[in-house]
Amino acid sequence: MSFFKILFSLSLLLSLSLFANTYEKNAQTKPVLTQQGAQKEWCPVCGMKLESYYKTSHYARLADGKERQYCSIRCLAVDMQEYAIDLSSVRVVDAMSEKVLEASEAFYVMGSDVAGTMTKVSKLAFGTKEDALVFIKEHGGKLVRFEEALKAAQNSLASDVAMVQMKKEKKVYPMGKKIFEKMCAQDIDPTEYLEINALKAALVEKKLCKPLAEKQLQALSLYLWEVKRFGDLEALGDVVKVVKDEKCPVCGMFVAKYPRWTAQIFYGETRFSFDGVKDLMKFYYEPRRWGKYENFTREKISKLLVTDYYSQKAIDGREAFYVLGSDIYGPMGNELIPFASKKDAKTFLMDHKGAKILQFNEIRVEDVYKLDE
Amino acid sequence: MRNRINFYLLEYALHSLWRQKSKTLFIGLVLTLLIFLLSALFFIASSIKHELAQSVDALPEITVQKLQGGKHTNIPSSAVDTILSIHGVEDAIARVWGYYYFQKAGVPFVLVGVDPFEEQYKKSLQKIVDNYEISSQEQMLVGRGVYEIFKEHHYEESFNFIKSDGSLYTLPIAGVFTETIELESNDMIILSKQSAREIFAMDADMATDIVVKVANPEEIAMVASKIQLAFPDARIITKEALQISYANIIDYKSGVFLSLFIVSLFTFFMIIYDKLSGLSTQERREIGILKALGWKVELILKEKFYEAALLSFVSYLVGVSVALFYVYILHAPLLRNIFEGYSVLRSSFHLPFVLDFQTLALLFFLSIPLYVAASIIPSWRVATQEADEVMR
Structure with a gap:
């Protein structure tokens, strides 16, 4: 019955994130946004609104001195694959006081019952060890330092990406496409923009679309950025087509009767x-x-x-x-x-x-x- | 030659029926009534069955509800993400819907929240959303039945919903939709998910239930078991189970039908028994005279066959056509009440026209051959005797 065991462990994993208590990750104070221009409100990697995920937000400086701000350590890990980021430039928001502090000095709580941002295991940073321990008492998890948290984020990156990708393909892209077709100017060219947050800023600033809620704007941006930029949704979505009287040359049966196997x-x-x-x-x-x-x-x-x-x-x-x-x-x-x-x-x-x-x-x-x- | 209709005999049979006017009329009336009653019942049942089957068919394969203490409660929308990550799931949609009881009219409406940019869970709903386009969030589309009730209460342009805290929530009517599946759309109001949550006092990240589309029917059971494992407190309803429970409701109601059916059949067999138990002296004498005149047994039986077939066939035709008229044009007053109340619907619905040839054939073979046999057998018994013996 190993199959049931696997299912069961899978379910445990999933249910953890589901019945997590409602811990608010959005900013309670005025968020510190360090990026330049109108695009500073959004994460340059995933396009999510930074204010909504402020308590897991991270900052970094690129080699050319450009500031980047991420929704979470997960997006930082993604960005590190592309850019050389000096780890000493990484800062993080204190989940308790919402002040920005050096990541290397922060105490991270990993695997608490708070849902992760774009990952299964959440990683929240605290300015003092005491704060972190108080948090652990209430929400569980274990105390780690920045390097360990980053390593965990890097290790789970592949599975985290896969988890989110499934949702995107089944739900977000089709929705984004619909929004694009119904609400927007049809000449938007996502290749004009360097990052998804720049695209998002342009959508809002230049009023390329009718007013949209943040969730819809995000779906639209993801569709434009991750699908439209590379052509369009693949012409898939087609089933194998057979006409009624086609026979299988091997067994002689009518094929149209078995559309699930054609x-x-x-x-x-x-x-x-x-x-x-x-x-x-x-x-x-x-x-x-x-x-x-x-x-x-x-x-x-x-x-x-x-x-x-x-x-x-x-x-x-x-x-x-x-x-x-x-x-x-x-x-x-x-x-x-x-x-x-x-x-x-x-x-x-x-x-x-x-x-x-x-x-x-x-x-x-x-x-x-x-x-x- | 043998199979050709003998028109002289047919004429004689008609005259014979005419001669016994009162008897013919009585039997014809009873037969017609019987066939009318049975076919009307069957028509209503098959129409409702058809309509329900259609609305169930349109549903996605799996519905997930959260239970708390055995009661259905709201489910967090985030469960959609978990369900989407299961292999084989094509789409999962968090639904926000419920009933709103309009006290003044004493009618409940079905409020369905939609996200216009989401793939809708039902084709009919998709059509409505595509056709009417809820441009701003603060609008609603209403079914015909709802619109009429609104008008009766002078809500021509907008309607004030009473929220749970007692305050009013006004939504303008953006349009009235008419749909093929009358049963489900008549009392429906379509509005944005936000508005629906507002009226039902639901949190922003909650949904009423989640429906799951599974592309391969072979995988439904597997997907359902995975969802159950991920949410131990959820009730997973597959389409198959839903179909069975719908069928059960219909069958329960059909029980009332069955009792009617048995009573009618019983009456019918009484008539047949009466016929089989022998012919009246007058009929016996008639057969005797015909034999004395030199008619062959075969001819006499043929004449009797014509008589019985004519009578029963005409009764059948009249019965069925009156039933068709009664059910599909008059919408079955009185009889319909047996079926009403299987949903909270109070608003009227039209029965879709479904001609069920199987039941028509069943009725045909139950009535005509039985009646024909019942009149020929005693005639044959008499006709085989000597003429003088019969007339004596």
Whole structure:
């Protein structure tokens, strides 16, 4: 029952952040904003309003003397990947008195029941050890110094980014796109700006959009900054399309009946549809075995689409990850189940007792036939 | 040749029916009434079922409610983030909705808070939001039923909600929407989430419940169990469970139907029993005379078949068409009351037109062949005897 244990520990982790008491992180006094211009109100990394996360705010100076202010130690850690930041220039807001102090002198409380800013584990700084201990008594957590807190932030960065990214993709970007289409001038060019906070400042100052609440402004900025700047939301969102009378060349069944499993190989204009990756692989390796398909060699394949198990969207089959031996069956029994990312595949493997994860070029024809046994 | 309709016989059958006017009229009336009653009941049931199924179908796969001491309470919106991080979840939407009881009219309204920039959880809702565009936050869209009640109480342009602290909260009416799913939209008011929270005295970061979309139906159970583990105090309602509970309500109401149905069937079988138990002396004599005139048994039976089929088929047609008229044009006065009260709706709703051929066929085969057999069998018994024996 290791799977349940994993689920359980996962749930504990998640529930921690959920039922945390309501500790306000926004500024109670007038916040100290050190950046230049109208953009000083927002974090240059994530674009969040600094005032709302003032109690976890950090300051740093770049090599060229430019001041930066972050919503949290997490964004500082992100920025350190890009810029050489002298750690001695880092300052932090005292969560108790809200005064700015040297980070190296601060006492950090890590892992209290206060929700973290863009991370699962919160890190709050205090000017004196006494204050920190009083806080620990009420909210739990452990006492660390700046280096340790920063290290923890750096170590959890990948998983923190992934956590936030999922939410962004599922929720924030689509919302931002809608706001952009409905409320804004359509000629906004996010590539004109150096940082997300500069973009945000411009949106407000130049009145490029109708008045928006901070939450909406943030969604819009994230969409413009993280999606629109690199083109647009991918033309994904499409399912694998089959017409009603298309038959699988391997098993002869109608493919349209099984939309959750459809996979396709394109040879230029011609395409073949399959009711599962297994049949697709059989065809891919030995097209001749299934009829007069001599001309359809592997080299001529122009596109290969499979249906992602979780999102049910069409994804590139050659980039996908496949789970074998799980307890989920397709129309033809045991299947190779496709996923867009390795992380998805791993989760599925644990949830559904899968045997192994393979990438497209790792799949051998024996593996495919073994599934039928 | 054998299967062709014999028009002379048909004419004779019609005359025969006409000769026994009162009997024909009585049987025809009873049959018609019976078929009318049954088909009307079935029509209402299938219409309501259809409408409910439609509104359930439109719902997302999973609904998450927070329970406190077994009661439903508000859930923190931040739970959405946790749910979104579960693999297989396509979208999670924090809903802010509830009932507002309008005391003067004695009617509850359903208040649904929407964020116009969010993906809505239902297509019908998305359509309304797209079509009407709540431009400023301090506006509302109302359903037709709500609008009529507002007008009755002279709230033509705006409405004053009474907040929990007794103060007034005025919202202008931005538009009236009409929707296909009458049942759910008639008493609905759409407003911004902020306004809804204001009226319900909810904290800014709270929601009524959270609905979760799962792209792959195969994963619903897994996602539901993960949500349950993340929120031990939550009640997870899957669409499937919702469908079952809706079906249960309908079936419970259908119990009332069933009793009516049994009574009607019983009456019907009484008539049939009466018929089967023998023919009147007059009918026996008629068959005897026909035989004496040289009619074959086959012809006599054919004539009797025409008679019975005509009578029952006409009754069937009349019964069904009257039922159609009664249910879909008059909206089933009286009978509808059996079904009312399965939601807090008081405002009227139209029954969508759903022609259920299965029930029509069921009624057809329950009435016509039974009645035809019931009239032919005793005739056959008499007709096979010698003419003089029959007339004696």
